[in-house]
Amino acid sequence: MTVKKFNLPDVGEGLTEAEVVAWKVKPGDVVAINDVLCEIETAKSLVELPSPFAGTVTELLVEEGITVEVGTAIIAVSEGQDDGAAQVTPVAPEAPAVEMPLYGKLPADDDGDDNRPAGGPLVGSGPKADAVKRRARKRPAGSVVEAATIAENAEGTVQDHQAVLEAKAAETPAAHRTTAAHAGVAPVTQTPPSQVPVAQPQPVTAEAPLAAASRGAAISGTISGLVNKVLAKPPVRKFARDLGIDLADVVATGQRGEVTREDLVSYQAQRDAELDQADSFWGASKKPQDQRVERMPVKGVRKATAKAMVDSAFSAPHVSIFVDVDASRTMEFVKRLKVSRDFEGIKVSPLLILAKAVIWAAARNPSVNASWVDNADGKGGAEILVKHYMNLGIAAATPRGLMVPNIKDAQDLSLKELALALNELATKARAGKTQPAEMQGGSLTVTNIGALGIDTGTPIINPGEVAIIAFGTIKQKPWVLDGEVIPRWITTLGGSFDHRVVDGDLSARFMADVASILEEPALLLD
Amino acid sequence: MGSTQLPPGTEETLAATTAAAAAPGEPVEMVQLLGPDGTLGSDPVFSDYAKRIDPEKLRVFYTDMARIRRFDQEATALQRQGELALWVPLTGQEAAQIGSAHASQSQDYIFPTYREHGVALVRNVDLAELLKQFRGVSNGGWDPRENNFHLYTLVLAAQTLHAVGYAMGIQRDQKLAAATDSTEPKAAVIAYFGDGASSEGDVHESMVFAASYNAPVVFFCQNNHWAISVPTEVQTKVPLANRAKGYGFPGIRVDGNDAIAVHAVTEWALEHAREGRGPVLIEAYTYRVGAHTTADDPTKYRESAEEAAWREKDPLDRLEKYLRTEGLADEAFFDQVKADGDELAKYVRSTTHGLEVPDIRAAFASVYAEQHPLIAEELAWFEEYSAGFESDQEAAN
Numbered sequence: 001m002t003v004k005k006f007n008l009p010d011v012g013e014g015l016t017e018a019e020v021v022a023w024k025v026k027p028g029d030v031v032a033i034n035d036v037l038c039e040i041e042t043a044k045s046l047v048e049l050p051s052p053f054a055g056t057v058t059e060l061l062v063e064e065g066i067t068v069e070v071g072t073a074i075i076a077v078s079e080g081q082d083d084g085a086a087q088v089t090p091v092a093p094e095a096p097a098v099e100m101p102l103y104g105k106l107p108a109d110d111d112g113d114d115n116r117p118a119g120g121p122l123v124g125s126g127p128k129a130d131a132v133k134r135r136a137r138k139r140p141a142g143s144v145v146e147a148a149t150i151a152e153n154a155e156g157t158v159q160d161h162q163a164v165l166e167a168k169a170a171e172t173p174a175a176h177r178t179t180a181a182h183a184g185v186a187p188v189t190q191t192p193p194s195q196v197p198v199a200q201p202q203p204v205t206a207e208a209p210l211a212a213a214s215r216g217a218a219i220s221g222t223i224s225g226l227v228n229k230v231l232a233k234p235p236v237r238k239f240a241r242d243l244g245i246d247l248a249d250v251v252a253t254g255q256r257g258e259v260t261r262e263d264l265v266s267y268q269a270q271r272d273a274e275l276d277q278a279d280s281f282w283g284a285s286k287k288p289q290d291q292r293v294e295r296m297p298v299k300g301v302r303k304a305t306a307k308a309m310v311d312s313a314f315s316a317p318h319v320s321i322f323v324d325v326d327a328s329r330t331m332e333f334v335k336r337l338k339v340s341r342d343f344e345g346i347k348v349s350p351l352l353i354l355a356k357a358v359i360w361a362a363a364r365n366p367s368v369n370a371s372w373v374d375n376a377d378g379k380g381g382a383e384i385l386v387k388h389y390m391n392l393g394i395a396a397a398t399p400r401g402l403m404v405p406n407i408k409d410a411q412d413l414s415l416k417e418l419a420l421a422l423n424e425l426a427t428k429a430r431a432g433k434t435q436p437a438e439m440q441g442g443s444l445t446v447t448n449i450g451a452l453g454i455d456t457g458t459p460i461i462n463p464g465e466v467a468i469i470a471f472g473t474i475k476q477k478p479w480v481l482d483g484e485v486i487p488r489w490i491t492t493l494g495g496s497f498d499h500r501v502v503d504g505d506l507s508a509r510f511m512a513d514v515a516s517i518l519e520e521p522a523l524l525l526d
Numbered sequence: 527m528g529s530t531q532l533p534p535g536t537e538e539t540l541a542a543t544t545a546a547a548a549a550p551g552e553p554v555e556m557v558q559l560l561g562p563d564g565t566l567g568s569d570p571v572f573s574d575y576a577k578r579i580d581p582e583k584l585r586v587f588y589t590d591m592a593r594i595r596r597f598d599q600e601a602t603a604l605q606r607q608g609e610l611a612l613w614v615p616l617t618g619q620e621a622a623q624i625g626s627a628h629a630s631q632s633q634d635y636i637f638p639t640y641r642e643h644g645v646a647l648v649r650n651v652d653l654a655e656l657l658k659q660f661r662g663v664s665n666g667g668w669d670p671r672e673n674n675f676h677l678y679t680l681v682l683a684a685q686t687l688h689a690v691g692y693a694m695g696i697q698r699d700q701k702l703a704a705a706t707d708s709t710e711p712k713a714a715v716i717a718y719f720g721d722g723a724s725s726e727g728d729v730h731e732s733m734v735f736a737a738s739y740n741a742p743v744v745f746f747c748q749n750n751h752w753a754i755s756v757p758t759e760v761q762t763k764v765p766l767a768n769r770a771k772g773y774g775f776p777g778i779r780v781d782g783n784d785a786i787a788v789h790a791v792t793e794w795a796l797e798h799a800r801e802g803r804g805p806v807l808i809e810a811y812t813y814r815v816g817a818h819t820t821a822d823d824p825t826k827y828r829e830s831a832e833e834a835a836w837r838e839k840d841p842l843d844r845l846e847k848y849l850r851t852e853g854l855a856d857e858a859f860f861d862q863v864k865a866d867g868d869e870l871a872k873y874v875r876s877t878t879h880g881l882e883v884p885d886i887r888a889a890f891a892s893v894y895a896e897q898h899p900l901i902a903e904e905l906a907w908f909e910e911y912s913a914g915f916e917s918d919q920e921a922a923n
Contacts, residue, residue, distance in 0.1 A: 045826070
């Protein structure tokens with residue numbers, strides 16, 4: 001006499017669990033094959049389960065109203081009774097309390113000597129219909145025993161039981177091998193114990209969560225192995241590129257291990273701090289004096305800059321003048337340009353308007369766009385060269401030092417072309433790629449000290465030229481308009497002129513013209 | 527003027543009977559010989575074909591229908607017991623399948639969908655082998671060349687294209703046979719499909735090609751009224767049989783629960799095809815009494831009253847009534863039929879438990895007709911790979 005257990009099958013395609021709604025048999029009942037045992041409800045429908053065994057019900061393993069996982073044993077039927085008895089007293093007639101709505105009542109089957117293998121259903125009763133199952137690969141002998149101690153879920157325990165029975169019959173240690181193979185396919189998720197109380201007299205072993213956990217770790221390990229690229233969203237990547245930061249150096253705090261913008265910002269802050277080393281700048285007073293002074297040879301751009309400034313400052317008598325300007329309309333104009341379709345993708349700044357203003361004003365005051373040439377005729381006679389073209393220089397701080405590349409024939413450029421030229425010039429200078437030719441032949445220079453937040457200053461003229469404009473920062477200040485103090489966007493223009501060429505009235509007119517454009521850019525339309 | 531649309535040679539009477547267009551909502555002509563009450567009616571064309579069915583053949587019809595229904599119940603139970611991953615029940619469609627399959631001859635080639643268990647039975651396919659695919663141990667299950675019964679096609683309607691291609695092959699064989707004065711019997715092809723598949727583009731393409739080439743193919747559509755949860759009214763605004771007119775070949779709606787009419791119409795259609803007069807569309811008007819598959823629950827989308835109405839038209843009941851009232855079968859016959867059914871169920875149950883996963887080497891062996899170095903290399907790799915596992919015990923799990 002053998003007791004057989006019926007494991008909950010997957011009655012749909014890929015169902016993982018079902019609720020036992022009602023039992024149609026009780027312990028002691030004699031059942032024939034295909035007699036209805038119970039009604040179960042799955043995610044798809046209410047279904048009757050016909051008995052796969054003929055025999056006497058010994059135990060109902062799941063109470064009504066309980067949801068159990070596919071593969072859980074739900075009923076035990078003892079076979080091996082006198083076959084005749086089982087056939088003579090079937091309980092079938094009273095069984096169909098619920099009509100088999102689809103196929104009518106399943107006829108009882110007289111098949112008593114069922115010659116199936118004892119291993120239980122082979123199809124549709126796996127622990128997880130969708131789980132990827134892998135058979136265990138061969139491994140060193142020692143590890144098999146270790147793996148064999150890892151049991152997992154309901155199905156595992158039931159199969160253990162059956163495997164033990166088989167093993168006893170066959171007198172071979174097959175049970176361990178079966179279990180070992182199962183250990184490799186432990187499902188990641190487990191049904192909460194509360195859902196299988198009655199169904200599971202066998203305790204779930206403590207190793208189960210461990211097995212699940214180690215599998216989880218293995219998965220994440222695999223993932224990180226597969227993805228050796230640092231995770232980051234495209235804008236963050238661009239931000240990092242702009243800052244010159246290698247994403248791999250940044251500590252990632254994102255939900256999926258990705259580098260966030262905040263991570264970049266904090267990394268940048270830290271890097272700046274290190275670069276500044278402001279705290280350690282001051283040499284300790286105990287140190288020998290020569291160690292407290294850093295010696296830097298003057299060469300390259302530094303040397304050239306120094307020479308140019310000395311030549312300029314001590315050959316050209318500078319005169320500097322300043323004017324405060326209400327640049328509110330320039331700011332509005334810039335704002336409009338930024339949103340206009342024509343300037344889409346082009347960086348527009350107040351510097352563009354100033355550049356245009358300088359070109360416009362220079363045409364009205366030609367002497368500022370000139371050169372003073374000593375000893376032009378070789379007999380000590382000097383000349384003033386007035387240039388009927390504007391090679392507009394823009395002073396730029398670059399990685400290599402101060403550079404003044406110029407935009408050739410800027411007078412011929414439209415506003416848009418000028419904007420593009422300014423962008424290109426700035427990009428090249430910042431990247432340190434300004435070519436010597438681009439710095440030669442300038443006729444007038446603008447220095448945008450406002451970009452550094454400075455109001456104004458006394459710039460030194462670029463050698464070979466006679467005027468330079470310093471463009472101060474633009475910020476809201478109280479401004480008197482029609483007798484009232486109102487906030488306006490104010491900037492200060494500073495200019496230095498070579499007094500050998502440009503007299504005070506001329507420089508003043510030139511500055512006033514530039515200022516008038518900043519105050520009213522519409523005048524450019526003249 | 528329906529007849530002018532038909533290929534030359536089609537009988538005038540047939541054209542009048544079958545090809546007349548029915549406007550939507552209009553009652554449709556349906557060939558029926560054996561009514562739900564078990565009385566035999568008549569039809570101007572098909573009564574002659576029905577007369578060819580002798581009492582012994584009728585008893586075979588009934589036996590096969592009862593056997594396949596019993597088999598269907600057993601397979602359903604096996605699925606509910608976890609022994610099959612899925613089952614596709616046929617209950618309600620026995621007459622359409624048994625009647626049409628008996629009209630075929632052994633040289634005819636049959637392309638089923640995946641519900642044609644009745645046709646498989648008639649074509650002598652081992653029903654236990656048929657369950658292999660549903661148990662997940664085989665992608666096919668039987669050798670289609672043995673019984674000229676193709677493997678089940680799970681891709682909806684794809685087999686209609688295969689059928690037309692096969693039929694075009696038969697045409698070429700027949701040309702060759704004619705040139706050599708061969709006495710081989712002429713063959714045709716039957717493509718089984720459903721009302722749901724009729725909406726697939728594949729069916730349209732097959733019918734276009736079949737008409738263009740005058741291929742010897744019978745399109746046998748079992749209109750079981752439900753494409754899973756979609757009713758036929760959604761699939762088509764005209765009777766499916768009427769679609770044949772648009773392709774230029776005859777279309778006939780037959781009562782799919784009337785084995786006698788189904789047999790008669792199919793026999794006519796196969797003769798039509800074998801004689802080189804081109805394709806025919808048969809719409810067997812029937813009903814899927816059960817679920818689409820064991821994973822389906824029809825109570826979610828249709829009324830039980832509809833099912834009850836169709837049970838009144840049950841194909842077995844009406845043939846049983848006829849056999850009894852005509853004195854063609856006695857109680858002993860019906861007892862024997864039931865015993866046979868149970869025997870079949872028992873056989874299927876015991877063999878299903880023993881179905882083994884076939885040796886995958888067999889799959890390598892059937893890639894090419896002859897030895898192939900690449901296949902040999904791949905087999906060698908596979909054998910080395912398989913040897914790396916701990917044991918084969920889990921293979922079936």
